[in-house]
Amino acid sequence: MTGNFSLEALARLPEFNSPVASPDGEHVAVYYDGTGRNELHLVDVSTGETRQVSDSEVPRNARHPLEWGPDSDRIYFHLDDAGDEQNDIWEMDLDGNAAPVVEDSGQCRLTDVHDGTLLYTSSAGGQMNLYRYDRETGTSERLTEYDFGAYSGLSAPDGDRIVYMTNESDDMANIDVYIADADGSNPRTLEIGVDGSESYAVDWSPDGTKLLVADNALDKTHCGVYDLETKSVEWFGDGEYVEDAIAFLPDENGFLALRRRRAAVVPLVYDFDGTATELDMPTGVASFTSYGDAALVGDSRVLVQETTPTQRPALLVHDLESGETETLIEPVYGDIDPETFTDAEYVTFESHDGTEIGGLLYDSGERPSKAVVKVHGGPASQDLRSFKRRTQFFLDRGYTVLEVNYRGSTGRGREFKNSLIGDWGGAEQDDVAEGARWLRNKDWIDEDEVIVYGGSYGGYSAYWQMVRYPELYAAGIAWVGVTDLHDMHENTMPHFQTGLMEKYMGDPDENHDLYRERSPVEYTENLSSPLLMVHGVNDRRVPVSQARLFRDALEEDGFVKGEDEDFEYVELGEEGHGSTDIEQKIRSMELVADFLDRRVAAN
Numbered sequence: 382m383t384g385n386f387s388l389e390a391l392a393r394l395p396e397f398n399s400p401v402a403s404p405d406g407e408h409v410a411v412y413y414d415g416t417g418r419n420e421l422h423l424v425d426v427s428t429g430e431t432r433q434v435s436d437s438e439v440p441r442n443a444r445h446p447l448e449w450g451p452d453s454d455r456i457y458f459h460l461d462d463a464g465d466e467q468n469d470i471w472e473m474d475l476d477g478n479a480a481p482v483v484e485d486s487g488q489c490r491l492t493d494v495h496d497g498t499l500l501y502t503s504s505a506g507g508q509m510n511l512y513r514y515d516r517e518t519g520t521s522e523r524l525t526e527y528d529f530g531a532y533s534g535l536s537a538p539d540g541d542r543i544v545y546m547t548n549e550s551d552d553m554a555n556i557d558v559y560i561a562d563a564d565g566s567n568p569r570t571l572e573i574g575v576d577g578s579e580s581y582a583v584d585w586s587p588d589g590t591k592l593l594v595a596d597n598a599l600d601k602t603h604c605g606v607y608d609l610e611t612k613s614v615e616w617f618g619d620g621e622y623v624e625d626a627i628a629f630l631p632d633e634n635g636f637l638a639l640r641r642r643r644a645a646v647v648p649l650v651y652d653f654d655g656t657a658t659e660l661d662m663p664t665g666v667a668s669f670t671s672y673g674d675a676a677l678v679g680d681s682r683v684l685v686q687e688t689t690p691t692q693r694p695a696l697l698v699h700d701l702e703s704g705e706t707e708t709l710i711e712p713v714y715g716d717i718d719p720e721t722f723t724d725a726e727y728v729t730f731e732s733h734d735g736t737e738i739g740g741l742l743y744d745s746g747e748r749p750s751k752a753v754v755k756v757h758g759g760p761a762s763q764d765l766r767s768f769k770r771r772t773q774f775f776l777d778r779g780y781t782v783l784e785v786n787y788r789g790s791t792g793r794g795r796e797f798k799n800s801l802i803g804d805w806g807g808a809e810q811d812d813v814a815e816g817a818r819w820l821r822n823k824d825w826i827d828e829d830e831v832i833v834y835g836g837s838y839g840g841y842s843a844y845w846q847m848v849r850y851p852e853l854y855a856a857g858i859a860w861v862g863v864t865d866l867h868d869m870h871e872n873t874m875p876h877f878q879t880g881l882m883e884k885y886m887g888d889p890d891e892n893h894d895l896y897r898e899r900s901p902v903e904y905t906e907n908l909s910s911p912l913l914m915v916h917g918v919n920d921r922r923v924p925v926s927q928a929r930l931f932r933d934a935l936e937e938d939g940f941v942k943g944e945d946e947d948f949e950y951v952e953l954g955e956e957g958h959g960s961t962d963i964e965q966k967i968r969s970m971e972l973v974a975d976f977l978d979r980r981v982a983a984n
Contacts, residue, residue, distance in 0.1 A: 385721035385777055388974055391770060392967045393417070395713050398443035400696055401675040402426075402684050403453040409684065409709060410456045411696070412443040417963055419443045421456065421473060424709050426678055426698065431710075438471070438479040441962040448491050449675065457482065457491050457499070464957030465919040466874075470501060470514075483514050483521060488874060488921070492545075495536035500524075500543065502532060509876035511545055511565065524565030529553075530876040533581065535673070536563070538589045544582045552577040553884040554799050558594060560609070571607060573614060574598040578795065582607070583672045584628045584636075593636050595626040597795040604638050604651065617651050623792055624649065627669045628676045630701075637669050637676060637683060641792040643727045644741055645766045648685060650701060660699060665689030666767040670696070688712075688767045690743070691722040723776045725766055725784075730819040733811045736788060740764070740816060743772060743782040750781040751830035751981060754817045754846070754854075758837030760789040760801055760809065760885075774970055775834075778977065783820045787812035787842075805866075805885045806845060806899030813842055814850040821853070829855055830981055834973075836860035836959060837923060844901035844931065851909040856980045858913045858973060861923050861958055864931040866896040872924040905934040911980040912948040915972060917956035925952060949976060 395415040402409050409424040413431070419442070421435040434456075445459035445468055454475065459468035470483040470491050483489055487505035494500075499514040506523060509530035514521045525531045529548040536543055541563055548555045549570075556579040561568040571594075573580040578598035585592060592607040594614065604626040605614040617638075618624050627637040633653070640647040640659070646668050648660040660667065662685070669676040670684040678684055681702045688694040693712035700706070712719075725741040732738050741764055744750070753775045757764045764784035775782050786792065787809040789801030801809050813833075821828040833854050835843040840862020847857040863869050870882040870889045882889070889896050897903055916928035932942070932950050940947040951972060956965055 386717045388774065388970050389967055390715055390717055391774055391777075392970055393963055394693065394715055394717070394770075396961065397422075397694065397696060397710055398961065399446045400424075400670045400684060400686065400710075401447050401449060402671075402678045403449050404451055404674065405453040406677070406679040406682075407453065409678075409696070410447050410449060411710070412439070412447070413710075414443075414961075414963055415713075419962060421447070421458065423475065424696075426709070429707075429709055434475065434477045435473060435479070436477060438473065438477075441965075442957070442960045444959075444961065445490065446671070448494055450494055451496060457494065459490065461957075463919050463955045464917060464960060466921050466957055470499065482516075483512075485521075492532075492534045493536050495540050498536070498540070500534040500536060502530075502534065504875050507875055508879070509874075511543070513564075522564070524561070525568070529879050533583075535582065535585060537585055538587060542589075544585070544592060546581050550576050553879075553887075554579070554802055556580055558582045558592070558607075560592075572612065573605070573607065581626075583626050584674075586629050586633075587631065591629075593626045593629050595624070597623075600794040600796050602794070604636070606636070606653070615653075617655055618657065623794060628673050631677065631680050639668055641763075644725075644739065644764065644786065644792065648683075660685070661704075662687055663689050663692070664766060665692065666765045690725040690741075690766055690768060690772075691719060693719075693768045721777070722768075722773050727766075728783075730816060732788075732808070732815045734808065736808075736812070738788070738812045738816065739786045739793075741766065741782075741784040742820075743776055743784075745776050745779050745781045747779045747781070748825050749827040750825055751779055752781045752783065752820055752826050752832070754813065754820065754831065754833045755782050755784050756813055756833065756835035756839035756842040756846075757784065757786070757790070758835070758839045759791075760787075760805075760838045761791050761798055762838075763790045763792040765792075770966070771970070771973075774974075778974070778982075780832075780977075781820070781826060783816055785813050785816040787816075802885055803887065806841075806901075810842060810845050810849065813846060814853060817846070817850070817853045832856045832858065832977070832981060834858040834860075835862065837862065840923070841901065847910065847912055848901050848904040848907040851907050854910055856911045856913070856976070858915070858976065859928075860915050860969075861917060861920055862914075862927065863923055864900065864902045864927045866900045867893075868926055868930060869923065870896075872926055874921055877922060902931050902934050905931065905940070906938045908935065908938075908940060908947065911976075913951070913972070913976045913980075914948065915951045915953065915969070917953045917958060917960075919955070919957040922958040928952070944979065 398412040400411040448457040473479040485505040497516045511525040511531045531547040534545040558571045574596040580596040603618040605616040623641040635652045638649040646666040667687040685697040696710035833846045840859040843859035
């Protein structure tokens with residue numbers, strides 16, 4: 382049942398990213414790599430015709446989003462250097478002429494474009510804060526100065542105010558919504574949640590009197606409409622599911638939201654009377670493609686990206702009035718028969734302390750079957766019922782795959798997500814290990830051929846599993862993973878220092894012993910199975926020093942590096958924290974395939 386397609390055929394299937402509708406509703410700007418390289422394309426909404434606009438000016442790695450200018454005459458994009466994510470902001474007109482707009486020494490992220498100004502966040506001053514660029518004068522001014530970092534600035538319709546999120550509480554899990562004058566003065570916190578909850582705003586009403594907000598004070602995130610005149614919130618939903626706010630509909634017709642249910646995402650339309658209507662989509666991940674007006678195509682139509690474990694993403698335009706759906710970008714399969722892809726089963730198992738953990742199980746059909754415990758990054762993320770190229774790659778090679786939504790994952794509410802705070806490397810790693818035991822106990826799994834694989838925080842998990850639960854795995858693959866928490870805090874970007882490391886682990890000096898206890902590099906002597914370590918040299922999220930420290934510690938413990946030795950080590954030049962570039966995907970998948978063929982399949 383294996384070998385239905387080649388690794389390269391799978392990696393070369395074209396992919397689109399960051400679709401956003403123009404303000405006039407005539408076009409959708411989207412990254413697409415049908416030529417073999419990521420390029421900016423325009424899709425004519427009325428005809429469906431697609432036109433390539435860029436010619437190598439945009440980044441190869443389509444990690445960061447696009448934004449339209451208010452007159453629908455230009456598109457803004459983020460450009461970094463070889464994957465280092467220290468983005469500058471560029472613009473491109475519809476004829477493909479590109480020019481830099483904001484260039485500084487930090488990581489820039491455009492958050493809003495309003496008339497002659499751009500709102501963006503940047504770490505140029507150290508921590509991530511909010512800036513405003515004036516196109517007429519060609520100058521930027523800093524609007525906020527916070528220790529925790531500011532995010533997601535949005536201008537009011539008349540340009541006189543801004544809204545953004547940050548945290549000034551002693552509770553590191555807290556996020557509040559702030560409103561300020563356009564120049565950043567007179568900031569005040571909106572009374573939305575409670576201390577320790579996460580509140581956010583995603584859209585202004587057309588008249589500027591209301592904000593579409595969400596908060597998780599009641600555990601499950603729910604959506605609300607904040608009235609700026611009465612300073613009150615009307616909340617929606619019954620609290621059964623996590624629901625994320627997306628955008629107001631035109632003409633006060635309600636708002637868009639997303640509902641998360643058993644690793645699936647369902648698009649919703651809320652009427653202001655509280656009625657929620659789910660869009661009729663297959664069970665998978667059907668999500669509006671952006672926040673705010675970029676998700677809207679005219680008065681009653683919305684952009685939806687839809688995918689399932691066996692269906693590659695499609696870009697749709699759904700008419701809310703007629704219920705009709707048009708496809709703007711069809712999923713492409715090349716010579717691969719999509720019937721060969723494997724569907725996911727939503728599963729649960731009981732962890733070490735009785736906590737129910739959910740996940741997705743993909744059965745390879747092999748008997749007996751090798752297996753991969755595949756751990757997502759984040760940690761505040763979630764494995765969803767979407768098409769995953771790497772998961773299908775493992776399946777086609779005969780590996781059953783278990784994706785574990787360990788505690789700390791999103792989709793189940795605030796309590797479950799925040800249970801990782803102060804316990805990084807603790808119970809969530811027990812969850813992963815318990816998932817491996819649950820999988821190994823199935824009579825059709827070859828317990829001697831179970832491996833662990835993960836990237837970013839999943840890479841941290843792969844390292845941790847290999848040195849703290851070595852009896853469970855025949856091999857491990859750690860991609861851009863964390864190994865030394867002190868070094869990570871010292872060398873990552875400032876907003877990751879506070880928003881990730883200090884949020885989950887506290888101050889590195891005050892909690893010195895905990896930082897050491899939860900660092901995989903402290904336990905390298907326990908490695909007992911082959912380990913593949915891969916890291917991009919330009920990674921600014923998880924610096925390459927993380928892999929180098931682990932490599933050096935292994936060698937100090939007497940382990941030998943090499944293809945037929947104890948561990949294998951690869952540094953990827955011209956790459957940062959992963960990549961969507963086709964050639965880089967091929968290279969990374971070839972590394973994994975070669976390792977598995979030599980270290981697992983050959984045994």
